[in-house]
Amino acid sequence: MQQPEPRPQSFDRVLSSMCTEPHPAARAAAERFLATNPGDPATYETVASLEERAVERLATLADHPSPSDAAGYVTSGGTEANVQAVRSARNRHDRSDVNVVVPESAHFSFTKAAEVLGVELRTVPVDDAYRADTAAVAAAVDDATALVVGVAGSTEYGRVDPIPELAAIADEAGARLHVDAAWGGFVLPFTDHAWSFGDAAVDTLTVDPHKFGQAPVPAGGLLARDDAALDALAVDTPYLESRSQATLTGTRSGAGVAGAVAAMDELWPAGYREAAERAADNAAWLAEGLADRGYEVVEPELPLVAAAVPEPEFAALRDAGWKVSRTGADELRVVCMPHVTRSALRAFLDDLDRVRR
Amino acid sequence: MQQPEPRPQSFDRVLSSMCTEPHPAARAAAERFLATNPGDPATYETVASLEERAVERLATLADHPSPSDAAGYVTSGGTEANVQAVRSARNRHDRSDVNVVVPESAHFSFTKAAEVLGVELRTVPVDDAYRADTAAVAAAVDDATALVVGVAGSTEYGRVDPIPELAAIADEAGARLHVDAAWGGFVLPFTDHAWSFGDAAVDTLTVDPHKFGQAPVPAGGLLARDDAALDALAVDTPYLESRSQATLTGTRSGAGVAGAVAAMDELWPAGYREAAERAADNAAWLAEGLADRGYEVVEPELPLVAAAVPEPEFAALRDAGWKVSRTGADELRVVCMPHVTRSALRAFLDDLDRVRR
Numbered sequence: 001m002q003q004p005e006p007r008p009q010s011f012d013r014v015l016s017s018m019c020t021e022p023h024p025a026a027r028a029a030a031e032r033f034l035a036t037n038p039g040d041p042a043t044y045e046t047v048a049s050l051e052e053r054a055v056e057r058l059a060t061l062a063d064h065p066s067p068s069d070a071a072g073y074v075t076s077g078g079t080e081a082n083v084q085a086v087r088s089a090r091n092r093h094d095r096s097d098v099n100v101v102v103p104e105s106a107h108f109s110f111t112k113a114a115e116v117l118g119v120e121l122r123t124v125p126v127d128d129a130y131r132a133d134t135a136a137v138a139a140a141v142d143d144a145t146a147l148v149v150g151v152a153g154s155t156e157y158g159r160v161d162p163i164p165e166l167a168a169i170a171d172e173a174g175a176r177l178h179v180d181a182a183w184g185g186f187v188l189p190f191t192d193h194a195w196s197f198g199d200a201a202v203d204t205l206t207v208d209p210h211k212f213g214q215a216p217v218p219a220g221g222l223l224a225r226d227d228a229a230l231d232a233l234a235v236d237t238p239y240l241e242s243r244s245q246a247t248l249t250g251t252r253s254g255a256g257v258a259g260a261v262a263a264m265d266e267l268w269p270a271g272y273r274e275a276a277e278r279a280a281d282n283a284a285w286l287a288e289g290l291a292d293r294g295y296e297v298v299e300p301e302l303p304l305v306a307a308a309v310p311e312p313e314f315a316a317l318r319d320a321g322w323k324v325s326r327t328g329a330d331e332l333r334v335v336c337m338p339h340v341t342r343s344a345l346r347a348f349l350d351d352l353d354r355v356r357r
Numbered sequence: 358m359q360q361p362e363p364r365p366q367s368f369d370r371v372l373s374s375m376c377t378e379p380h381p382a383a384r385a386a387a388e389r390f391l392a393t394n395p396g397d398p399a400t401y402e403t404v405a406s407l408e409e410r411a412v413e414r415l416a417t418l419a420d421h422p423s424p425s426d427a428a429g430y431v432t433s434g435g436t437e438a439n440v441q442a443v444r445s446a447r448n449r450h451d452r453s454d455v456n457v458v459v460p461e462s463a464h465f466s467f468t469k470a471a472e473v474l475g476v477e478l479r480t481v482p483v484d485d486a487y488r489a490d491t492a493a494v495a496a497a498v499d500d501a502t503a504l505v506v507g508v509a510g511s512t513e514y515g516r517v518d519p520i521p522e523l524a525a526i527a528d529e530a531g532a533r534l535h536v537d538a539a540w541g542g543f544v545l546p547f548t549d550h551a552w553s554f555g556d557a558a559v560d561t562l563t564v565d566p567h568k569f570g571q572a573p574v575p576a577g578g579l580l581a582r583d584d585a586a587l588d589a590l591a592v593d594t595p596y597l598e599s600r601s602q603a604t605l606t607g608t609r610s611g612a613g614v615a616g617a618v619a620a621m622d623e624l625w626p627a628g629y630r631e632a633a634e635r636a637a638d639n640a641a642w643l644a645e646g647l648a649d650r651g652y653e654v655v656e657p658e659l660p661l662v663a664a665a666v667p668e669p670e671f672a673a674l675r676d677a678g679w680k681v682s683r684t685g686a687d688e689l690r691v692v693c694m695p696h697v698t699r700s701a702l703r704a705f706l707d708d709l710d711r712v713r714r
Contacts, residue, residue, distance in 0.1 A: 005386075006386070006389075006403055006407055006615065006618075007389060007403065008389060008390050008392070008393045008401065008403050008404060008611065008615075009401070009402065009403055011392070014400060016397070016399070016400045016598070017394065017397060017400050017401075019392065019394050019397075019608065020392070021392055022391060022392055027391060027392075029362075029363070030391055030612075031388050031391070032363075032364060032365060033365050034379060034384060034387055034388070034573040034574065034612070034616075035365070035368070035376065035377070035378050035379055035384075035573055035574065036365045036574065037374065037376050037574050039434075040373070040374060040376075042373070042680070042682070043371060043373045043374045043680045043682070044365065044366070044374075045366065046363055046364065046365050046366055047365060050363055076433050076575070076606040076607075076608065076609065076610075077396075077606055077607050077608030077609075078607060078608065079605075079606050079607030079608065080605075080606050080607075083605075087473060108592060108593065108594055108595060108596075108602075109607055111592050111593070112592045112602075112605075112607075115592060116444060116473065116474065116605070117473065117474070117475070118474070118475040155596050156595075156596060208608075210608065216391040216392055216612070217391065217392065217393065217394050217608055217609075217610055217611060217612070218433070218575065218606075218608060218609065218610045220608065235465060235468050235469045235472060236465065236468070237465055238465060238512075238513075238684070238685045239465075239512050239513060239682055239683070239684065239685075239690065240682060241373070241675075241682050241683070245465075245469075248436075248437075248440075248469075248473070248605070248606075249433040249434055249436050249437050249575075249606070250433075250434050250435060250436030250437075250466055250469075251376065251433065251434030251435065251436065251565075251567065251574055251575060251577065252433065252434075252574075252575065253433075253574055253575045253610060253613075254365065254574060255387075255391070255573070255574070255612065256610075258363065258365075259391075261363075318598075323399070323400045325399070325400075325596055325597060325598050326596070326598070327595070327596065328595045328596075333596065
């Protein structure tokens with residue numbers, strides 16, 4: 001019996017995802033490379049060289065002083081990149097009982113990393129602006145701190161931690177500094193925030209092409225200032241003609257790599273600037289619309305709006321087909337990705353008006 | 358300036374990969390789902406339900422007594438599945454200083470797992486037939502053994518360990534049993550080997566659709582007899598409307614999930630049987646051709662041929678464009694995947710004849 005062909009939902013009402021519709025050039029490239037594996041570079045040489053290009057382009061975007069010297073690879077996503085940054089810092093530290101200091105705004109992948117890797121996670125509060133409290137970070141670090149994490153574009157409120165101050169604290173403690181710019185990385189170059197290799201003594205950085213980079217899933221990115229961070233992750237690889245493997249996963253997606261390169265070739269920097277500005281405008285417009293309706297709104301800093309919309313209205317919006325999600329404080333959360341248009345947001349507010357009557 | 362559009366190499370001369378050309382239906386499904394993320398099931402509902410179907414089909418293939426009760430998910434590949442099996446066993450064991458017992462034929466992902474997870478890896482020898490030496494395994498296990506690993510289709514020689522015997526040893530030691538059938542899983546149902554949930558007290562099992570399953574990369578598979586194995590991996594997930602996440606990666610490939618389901622819908626079981634039989638015939642034919650030329654051949658048990666071809670000939674074959682790789686003992690290794698045709702093998706032997714003159 002012929003089953004109906006499954007189709008993904010359209011992005012029209014997706015306001016909860018940090019992924020987006022890939023750029024058409026990125027989609028086409030991904031389709032060409034669906035059957036390749038950058039995890040086996042001696043067999044799949046073309047995609048292996050595309051991955052080098054991806055890393056260099058990501059390093060350019062993240063203002064690395066010498067992009068061709070940056071180390072890194074295209075991960076399955078931000079979680080893998082964050083886990084690997086913690087693993088690298090753990091492996092490079094002298095002590096075996098290391099800890100990692102993260103603000104409470106950090107993504108849950110750091111909880112996962114700590115559990116997987118057997119390191120202590122020290123979670124410190126954020127300040128009134130939802131940014132890492134530097135005094136709390138300074139109080140939390142000690143001789144066993146392998147890594148301090150700063151978030152550049154937090155998952156809940158899109159906030160950017162004071163990266164240079166965190167770098168100074170990490171340096172003082174003999175720890176590495178990791179910046180999680182998984183979502184923010186393709187927007188931040190067009191803002192005044194200090195977040196990059198060029199702005200501070202950042203050791204490793206997560207930046208995901210499959211989020212604001214408009215690449216297809218899966219295409220995350222781990223960058224490191226130099227090779228040592230990745231060398232600390234390498235295990236020997238028999239049966240592959242390549243020598244060793246620093247990635248967490250083995251087989252990896254050539255579609256993601258090729259898609260990421262195609263998106264960056266096409267959009268860096270003008271296309272990304274335009275997308276970032278449009279998203280910022282949309283976020284400001286939505287924040288104003290929600291405030292006008294009397295909701296308490298967390299002012300957007302990057303294109304992400306949170307507002308205290310009560311549970312019955314939230315549930316009714318989901319019933320109406322809107323994919324929305326909540327912050328830890330149960331606020332409604334809307335991520336203004338490139339696929340989120342002004343007219344979609346207008347329809348969303350219309351539906352909100354309808355359900356709150 | 359317009360750059361030439363990068364294209365992947367053709368599979369014509371790829372004899373080294375455990376991945377293959379996806380089935381056309383699988384490719385089409387993957388293309389439709391390129392922009393979905395099964396890691397966020399409340400946003401991407403269609404692909405989340407496809408993943409349930411993938412797990413049930415994999416459990417059917419792996420002879421689970423009740424496929425709809427099997428737990429599991431579509432991983433990025435065999436490495437993630439193996440790492441997660443070790444992590445689950447570690448987390449479920451009473452002691453904190455656990456060890457994992459693997460035959461030396463186990464994939465290097467277990468070395469990676471041990472390093473990442475901070476568990477001791479006890480590597481034991483194989484017997485004359487390249488299969489786990491059960492006496493050595495029995496001698497290696499102790500109260501701190503969380504997991505015994507059996508390989509069902511080894512990477513180097515395609516050998517199947519004595520899974521029921523390993524299960525008995527694991528049971529006796531209070532350890533779990535994991536079967537790595539990443540590559541072999543889609544071939545073994547058409548052989549007499551004992552390898553599955555139905556054949557022994559297997560707790561977890563790796564079986565990759567993107568290998569002999571003819572799904573596009575990335576589509577690995579982790580299966581567990583019941584939910585407890587996955588529950589031991591769960592971390593809380595704020596911002597996602599789903600409750601928790603048991604996967605190692607966060608964002609995952611919807612293309613891989615949809616591609617795997619489409620391939621299995623299309624090929625299970627008749628298409629896979631046919632592919633397995635053709636591959637076996639090709640491997641036997643190649644082994645005979647190599648033996649006829651005087652090379653020492655490791656007799657193929659599954660469709661993988663190893664032969665003592667000296668380094669200069671190996672290098673000349675690679676120079677001629679053949680993607681081949683080597684075993685740890687420096688033998689030439691040819692994986693007879695579905696894309697490897699008899700005429701390609703004929704051309705390969707012709708080239709071998711040319712280069713060894």
